[in-house]
Each structure stands twice: as C-alpha cells, then as structure tokens.
Amino acid sequence: MTDPNTVPSEADWESAPSLVDGAMELQLTAETCDLQYWLRSVPQGTLRGQVLGHAEDSRPLSVVAEPGPLNSALTQELAFRSIAEEKATRAISYLVALAPDNPSLEFYATQLLDEARHAMVFRSHLLELGIGAADLWPSIERLAGEDSRRILVPLEEFGLRALRDQRDFIGGVVILTVLVEGVLAPSAELSERKWRVLDPGASEVERGAGIDEIRHLTVGSSIAREYLLAHPEEKPRILELIQEGYALWEKLPSNELVLRREELFQQGLEQHAGLVGDYEIWPGRRLVDTTAQERAETAHEWSTRMQRTRMVYMGLEEAL
Numbered sequence: 047m048t049d050p051n052t053v054p055s056e057a058d059w060e061s062a063p064s065l066v067d068g069a070m071e072l073q074l075t076a077e078t079c080d081l082q083y084w085l086r087s088v089p090q091g092t093l094r095g096q097v098l099g100h101a102e103d104s105r106p107l108s109v110v111a112e113p114g115p116l117n118s119a120l121t122q123e124l125a126f127r128s129i130a131e132e133k134a135t136r137a138i139s140y141l142v143a144l145a146p147d148n149p150s151l152e153f154y155a156t157q158l159l160d161e162a163r164h165a166m167v168f169r170s171h172l173l174e175l176g177i178g179a180a181d182l183w184p185s186i187e188r189l190a191g192e193d194s195r196r197i198l199v200p201l202e203e204f205g206l207r208a209l210r211d212q213r214d215f216i217g218g219v220v221i222l223t224v225l226v227e228g229v230l231a232p233s234a235e236l237s238e239r240k241w242r243v244l245d246p247g248a249s250e251v252e253r254g255a256g257i258d259e260i261r262h263l264t265v266g267s268s269i270a271r272e273y274l275l276a277h278p279e280e281k282p283r284i285l286e287l288i289q290e291g292y293a294l295w296e297k298l299p300s301n302e303l304v305l306r307r308e309e310l311f312q313q314g315l316e317q318h319a320g321l322v323g324d325y326e327i328w329p330g331r332r333l334v335d336t337t338a339q340e341r342a343e344t345a346h347e348w349s350t351r352m353q354r355t356r357m358v359y360m361g362l363e364e365a366l
C-alpha cells in the first residue's frame with residue numbers, strides 16, 4: 047500500500063515535469079487520481095501549504111508592479127485567466143452531477159476545486175500588481191471583460207449545450223479536455239517561463255496550475271479513451287462534436303489576444319532587458335533575444351503537439 051503521506055512525483059514541486067512534457071508522457075486515470083490521491087498530492091504536495099500558490103517572499107519586480115507595459119501584459123493575462131478558470135469551475139459542476147461512477151465523481155470534484163483555486167490565485171495575484179481590493183472585480187472586467195465575451199463566452203456556451211442542455215457527460219469531458227484545456231494550457235507554460243525573473247510569484251502560481259493541468263489533461267483523456275473503447279458506436283458522434291468545436295475555435299480571436307499580450311510584454315522586455323540578463327526562456331534561447339511572434343508561435347506549436355499525442359491516445363486522431 048502507498049504511504050498515505052507520500053507525495054506522488056508528478057505532483058511534487060521539485061520533481062513534477064513541465065506541463066507540456068507531463069501532458070504528453072504521463073498516463074493517469076480517474077481510479078488513480080481519486081480524492082485520497084488529491085489530498086496527498088495537492089494541499090500537501092504541489093502547494094506545500096502555500097495558500098496563494100507561491101512563496102511568501104516571491105514578489106514582482108517594481109517594473110512589473112508599477113504601471114507600464116509589463117504590468118498591463120500581466121494584469122490583462124491574469125484577469126482573463128481568472129475568468130476562464132471561474133467558467134471552468136462552474137461547468138465542471140455539471141461533470142460532477144453527471145459522473146457515471148465514483149472514480150469520475152471524485153476526480154471531477156477535485157478538478158472543480160483545482161479550477162476554483164486557479165481563479166482565486168490568479169485573481170489574488172492582481173492585488174500584488176497594484177490593484178486595490180475594492181477595485182478588484184471592476185478591474186477584472188475592465189482588463190478582460192471584452193476578451194472574455196469574444197472568446198470565453200462562445201466556448202462556454204458550446205460546453206454548456208452538451209453538459210447542461212443534453213446532459214452529455216462524455217461529450218462534456220471531451221470538450222473540456224480537447225478544446226478548452228488542451229488549447230489554453232500551453233499559454234500557461236509560456237507564462238511560467240517568461241515571468242520567472244520579472245515576477246517569480248506569478249511564475250510559481252503558473253507552475254502550480256500547470257502541475258494540476260497535467261492531471262486534468264491526462265485523466266480527462268483516459269476517461270474519454272476508456273469510454274470509447276467500451277462504446278465504439280459513439281465515436282462518430284464524438285468526432286463530430288470535436289470538429290464542431292474546432293470550427294468554433296477557428297472563428298475565435300484567440301491568436302490575436304495572445305499576440306497582443308506578447309507585444310505588450312515585448313515593449314516592457316526591451317525597456318528592461320538588463321533586468322532579465324541571460325535568463326533562458328527555453329534551453330539555448332535567451333528571453334531577451336525572443337520576439338512576440340516567436341513566443342506566440344512556440345506556445346501554439348506546443349499546443350499542436352500536445353493535442354496530437356492526446357488525440358491519438360484517445361483513439362480520435364481522425365479529428366485532426
């Protein structure tokens with residue numbers, strides 16, 4: 047029997063892989079990732095008891111905490127992400143309600159709490175970037191309300207049509223795993239890497255969310271895979287749903303959003319290159335030498351690679 051207090055290495059702060067590597071290489075199931083696993087892994091493991099998702103002394107550099115392009119880039123991103131995580135939390139409540147068995151019920155109950163936590167830590171990090179507590183919610187609307195209506199609301203409606211209107215558990219699992227998390231996840235890894243020096247707290251918050259995301263992506267894929275193996279007659283319907291989701295995704299201005307964020311970051315990076323020094327965003331590539339376009343394309347490339355691997359695993363490669 048596993049020692050109830052041992053933190054699994056994929057959830058351990060030091061030994062967990064990166065999000066992109068973990069989501070491509072690990073195979074976790076709902077049976078493994080039950081409530082006991084989560085209690086060992088997350089509060090005692092990934093979070094190490096740090097309620098706000100980062101060490102007490104990890105503070106943003108003043109060029110990030112004060113008004114300027116770096117502050118705008120990060121506050122816009124965190125506001126957008128906090129809305130996305132809140133929407134995910136609410137949508138997952140349907141997965142909990144519709145869960146066909148206890149392993150998937152326990153797993154989605156933990157994912158619901160993970161996403162609510164992500165919303166909370168992204169939101170609370172805004173307070174460290176000069177936003178006053180009384181002004182927090184209006185600021186989130188000002189920073190990301192419009193982007194949310196253009197990108198997140200259409201995705202949410204698509205998900206709710208399956209989950210709330212059709213009570214389609216597996217359709218909801220696939221939409222969440224393939225479209226929402228699978229596509230948004232790589233920007234989290236990019237964020238963790240690019241803020242590491244300028245705002246180590248933000249980077250740690252992203253790292254923690256990324257470790258959770260490995261579990262969400264791998265378990266979601268395994269639930270879909272096992273379901274499709276047991277119900278091959280459902281495959282055409284699921285493929286159609288994915289294709290419909292991809293067609294919707296194509297119409298959303300998400301690349302434009304990522305690029306706008308990277309361009310703000312670039313302005314700040316050029317102004318404060320000295321602070322970043324020789325820090326490498328990925329092996330062999332100094333952050334100061336990258337461009338907005340290059341960072342956006344790299345995240346996009348990770349996303350495509352991750353998608354491909356997971357779709358093959360689920361037996362849904364025809365949708366690619």
Ligand code: FE
Nearest residue numbers: 131161164255
């Ligand atoms: Fe999340």
Ligand code: FE
Nearest residue numbers: 161227259262
């Ligand atoms: Fe997630």
